């Protein structure tokens with residue numbers, strides 16, 4: 581039954597649902613979850629295993645809320661909102677549940693000297709939740725015999741002790757990347773994130789996209805190149821990835837005038853929806869590489885490349901191309917552009933080929 585029966589004035593559509601959260605009315609589209617409704621009202625309902633890009637699993641139990649008529653607390657991320665529903669996100673029962681649950685998580689998690697879940701330089705949502713909601717009794721630490729694997733890949737580090745088994749990395753790898761390189765394995769306290777036969781990621785189907793790092797709420801999956809440092813204070817500079825023509829947006833993390841890390845803007849905000857490939861996420865060392873070419877080089881009579889001004893380099897290139905055309909005709913020339921260039925740059929390249937030099941021998945790598 582929908583509140584859309586009163587759609588006059590365009591306020592509601594036939595598929596709208598009206599419910600009450602913490603005494604406040606909210607209208608959400610049909611199909612929304614209780615968590616969607618609480619977020620629309622700006623309520624702070626903690627989650628660990630939730631990400632809008634994958635199907636809800638309700639495994640972490642952090643987002644349990646009280647719903648009138650339901651005997652048990654229900655996971656907001658997986659429970660569909662319905663017309664007339666009355667939800668409480670912060671009743672005593674809900675708070676009690678959260679604090680006990682956080683105590684249980686903490687008993688199987690590295691704890692700092694300050695008595696809080698360890699921060700690994702990338703943000704730890706378990707720690708944030710404890711800071712915001714508190715925790716219950718201090719429970720004895722769990723002995724957890726987890727399987728370990730050698731992981732010589734250059735980019736992804738997995739710290740099983742920091743994993744809360746939310747399974748988000750596995751679901752992301754399966755549902756967003758469609759790779760299924762990792763899985764939950766084991767039973768009880770020994771459960772961990774594994775690959776088939778515990779092979780290293782390089783020997784699995786993993787594409788080293790790093791999406792598992794991006795979704796991990798605790799920093800159990802982290803970037804090897806930057807994990808020794810805390811870059812949370814680095815300035816973020818938005819840019820467009822130039823490794824291909826898709827146009828993914830990147831946030832370059834800049835500290836002391838150096839790019840120290842690359843992440844995607846949040847899901848739902850840019851064209852890449854929080855996702856990046858291995859090149860966009862990890863291939864940034866070239867920016868500060870000693871051997872990076874920073875100015876034009878022109879080959880001298882001695883056969884060596886020498887630094888030159890742009891004017892001189894362009895002059896030499898133009899003379900060379902015109903010389904080939906004069907001696908052998910325009911079709912002796914060929915112009916090759918790149919999908920790393922912008923559409924405008926590729927247009928100019930074919931214009932140069934056709935209009936300036938008179939040949940249709942122009943090509944771009946994305947055409948192959």
Ligand code: SF4
Pocket residue numbers: 736749752753757759760761762781785786787788789790791792793
């Ligand atoms: S890096 Fe990408 S492909 Fe590899 S395990 Fe993580 S999500 Fe899956």
Ligand code: SF4
Pocket residue numbers: 742743744745746747748749750773792795796797798799800801
């Ligand atoms: S590695 Fe991170 S994302 Fe994966 S299950 Fe553990 S805590 Fe969740």
